[in-house]
Amino acid sequence: MSRRLTGAVIALIFAGSSGSALLAIRNTPQAADAVKKSPEAAVIEALNTGLKRLEKANQSEYEAALKDFGAAVNAAKQSYMYLFVHDRSASHVLMKAMKSWVAAHRAQPRGAGASTVDVFDAWLRERDTLAMSVGNLGHNSPDWK
Amino acid sequence: MTVALGAQSAPSEFFADRLPRWFPVPKIPADNPITEEKVELGRHLFYEPMLSGNSTISCATCHKQSLAFTDGLAQSIGSTGGQHPRSSMSLANVVYNASYGWSDRTWSLESQMMVPMHNEHPVEMGLKGNEDEVIGRFRADADYVARFRAAFPGDPNPITLPNIVKAIASFERTIVSADSAFDRYLYKDDDSGMSPAAKRGAALFFSDRLKCSECHGSVNLSGPTTFAGTMPSDPEAFFHDTGVSAQPAKFRAPTLRNIAVTAPYMHDGSIATLKDVVAHYAAGGRSQRPKSDRVRGFAISPAEIDDLVAFLHTLTDEKFLSNPAFSNPLSNPDLRREENREKRTNSELPAWLTGSH
Numbered sequence: 117m118s119r120r121l122t123g124a125v126i127a128l129i130f131a132g133s134s135g136s137a138l139l140a141i142r143n144t145p146q147a148a149d150a151v152k153k154s155p156e157a158a159v160i161e162a163l164n165t166g167l168k169r170l171e172k173a174n175q176s177e178y179e180a181a182l183k184d185f186g187a188a189v190n191a192a193k194q195s196y197m198y199l200f201v202h203d204r205s206a207s208h209v210l211m212k213a214m215k216s217w218v219a220a221h222r223a224q225p226r227g228a229g230a231s232t233v234d235v236f237d238a239w240l241r242e243r244d245t246l247a248m249s250v251g252n253l254g255h256n257s258p259d260w261k
Numbered sequence: 262m263t264v265a266l267g268a269q270s271a272p273s274e275f276f277a278d279r280l281p282r283w284f285p286v287p288k289i290p291a292d293n294p295i296t297e298e299k300v301e302l303g304r305h306l307f308y309e310p311m312l313s314g315n316s317t318i319s320c321a322t323c324h325k326q327s328l329a330f331t332d333g334l335a336q337s338i339g340s341t342g343g344q345h346p347r348s349s350m351s352l353a354n355v356v357y358n359a360s361y362g363w364s365d366r367t368w369s370l371e372s373q374m375m376v377p378m379h380n381e382h383p384v385e386m387g388l389k390g391n392e393d394e395v396i397g398r399f400r401a402d403a404d405y406v407a408r409f410r411a412a413f414p415g416d417p418n419p420i421t422l423p424n425i426v427k428a429i430a431s432f433e434r435t436i437v438s439a440d441s442a443f444d445r446y447l448y449k450d451d452d453s454g455m456s457p458a459a460k461r462g463a464a465l466f467f468s469d470r471l472k473c474s475e476c477h478g479s480v481n482l483s484g485p486t487t488f489a490g491t492m493p494s495d496p497e498a499f500f501h502d503t504g505v506s507a508q509p510a511k512f513r514a515p516t517l518r519n520i521a522v523t524a525p526y527m528h529d530g531s532i533a534t535l536k537d538v539v540a541h542y543a544a545g546g547r548s549q550r551p552k553s554d555r556v557r558g559f560a561i562s563p564a565e566i567d568d569l570v571a572f573l574h575t576l577t578d579e580k581f582l583s584n585p586a587f588s589n590p591l592s593n594p595d596l597r598r599e600e601n602r603e604k605r606t607n608s609e610l611p612a613w614l615t616g617s618h
Contacts, residue, residue: 193450197448197450201282201283201448243450246446246447249467249474250447250467250474253478253480253482
C-alpha cells in the first residue's frame with residue numbers, strides 16, 4: 117500500500133466524519149495536504165483539533181464540541197482498522213502515536229471529554245494487545261499478488 | 262459485453278469478490294486455471310454419487326458442508342463399508358494448504374484427490390477398475406455433457422477423469438471460510454460475537470505459555486499455508502508428532518476454523534471434545550515417547566480451559582456452513598443414495614448407515 121494511497125484513504129475517513137470541526141478539511145487545500153501527511157500525523161492533528169475545540173467550548177458549545185471530539189476519536193479508530201487490514205506495519209506506527217497522544221493528553225479534557233479519552237485508551241490497549249498476539253496470522257504483507 | 266464460456270481470469274480477479282481484503286490471493290496451478298463454469302461443474306461433481314464406483318457415495322458423504330466439510334465420524338467409511346484409518350479433514354480454505362492429507366506428502370488438490378478416488382485399502386470412492394463405467398454415466402447425462410463442454414471449451418473430449426479432478430479441485434478452491442466471530446473482531450472491530458471468556462481464550466491461544474498459534478497460525482490457523490508467495494523450504498516442517506499415536510507418527514496441523522463443528526478430533530478421531538484436546542496438549546501428549554518438541558505440555562486451570570474452548574467456538578463461520586455457493590445443487594441426492602444402496606457389494610450395512618453408531 118503506497119503511502120500516498122494510505123494518506124488519501126485516511127483523509128477520506130476524516131472527511132467523512134460527522135464532526136463539524138473536521139469539515140474544515142473537506143474541499144480545501146488541506147484536503148490535498150492530507151494526502152501528503154502520514155496517517156499518524158493526520159490522526160493526531162484531528163485529535164488535537166477536536167480536543168482544542170472541546171477545551172475552548174463554552175457551555176452552549178460544549179455538546180457540539182464533545183460530539184466533534186468523539187467523531188475524531190472514531191475516525192482515528194477507523195483509520196487504525198483500515199491500516200490493520202491493509203498495512204500492518206503502518207498500523208503499529210499509528211497505534212504507537214495514538215497511545216502517546218492519550219498518555220500526553222488524558223488529564224486535559226474536562227467532564228464527559230475525559231470519559232471519551234478513557235474509553236479510547238481502553239480500546240487502544242485491547243487492540244494493541246490483540247495486534248501483538250496475532251503477528252503470525254500471516255497478514256503482514258500489505259499487497260498480496 | 263459478451264463473455265466467452267469458460268473465460269479465464271487472473272486469480273486476483275476471480276477471487277476479488279470472494280475473499281475479504283485480509284485474505285491473500287490463492288495460488289492457482291497453471292494447468293488448472295479457475296473459471297465459473299469449472300467451479301459449478303465441480304460443485305455438481307462434489308455432490309454426485311455417480312462419481313463413486315457403486316454410485317452410493319459422493320465426496321460430500323465424507324465432507325458435509327454443515328460440518329465444515331467433515332463427516333462427524335471418528336474414521337470415515339468408504340463406498341463398500343470399509344473403515345478408513347483416518348478422520349475426514351475439513352475442506353475449509355484448502356486452497357491455502359501447503360500440503361494435503363493428514364500425513365500424505367501430496368502437494369496439490371489434484372494429486373490428493375486421486376487417493377480417495379482410487380484407494381483400495383480401504384476402498385473409498387471405489388473408482389479403481391470402474392473408471393470406464395463412471396465416465397460412461399456422465400457421458401450419458403445430457404446435463405453433464407453440457408456442463409463439461411462449458412467448463413472445458415475447446416476440448417473435443419471433455420468428459421475424462423483428469424477433467425473431473427480439475428473441476429472438483431476448482432470448486433474446492435472456492436470453499437473459503439472467512440467470517441467467523443473472531444475474524445469480525447480482529448478485522449472489523451466488531452466484538453459482538455466475542456464474550457469476555459472468548460477474549461481471554463484468544464489471549465491464551467496466542468500466549469507464550471500455550472503457544473497454540475505456533476502450529477495453528479497463518480490465515481487458516483493451521484500448519485503451513487501457501488499462497489501467491491513462497492513455500493517453506495523444508496516440507497518435513499509441515500508434519501509433527503503430537504503424541505496421539507502409540508507409535509511415532511507425524512501429521513499436518515489442520516485448520517482450527519470451524520473446529521467446534523468438526524468433532525471428533527485428531528487424525529484418528531480419537532479425541533471427542535475440544536476440552537479433551539486441550540487436556541491432551543496440556544499433558545504433553547499421551548505417551549512419554551519422544552515427539553515433536555512443540556508438544557511440551559503446559560499448566561492450565563479448568564477456568565482457562567473453558568476460556569480457550571470459548572475462543573475456539575468463535576472460529577465458527579455460521580454463514581459458511583450453509584452458504585448456497587457451496588451447497589448441494591442436485592435434487593433428491595438422498596433418494597438417489599437410497600436407491601443405490603442395494604448395489605453395495607458389502608452385504609452387511611455398516612452401522613453408520615443404519616444409525617446405530
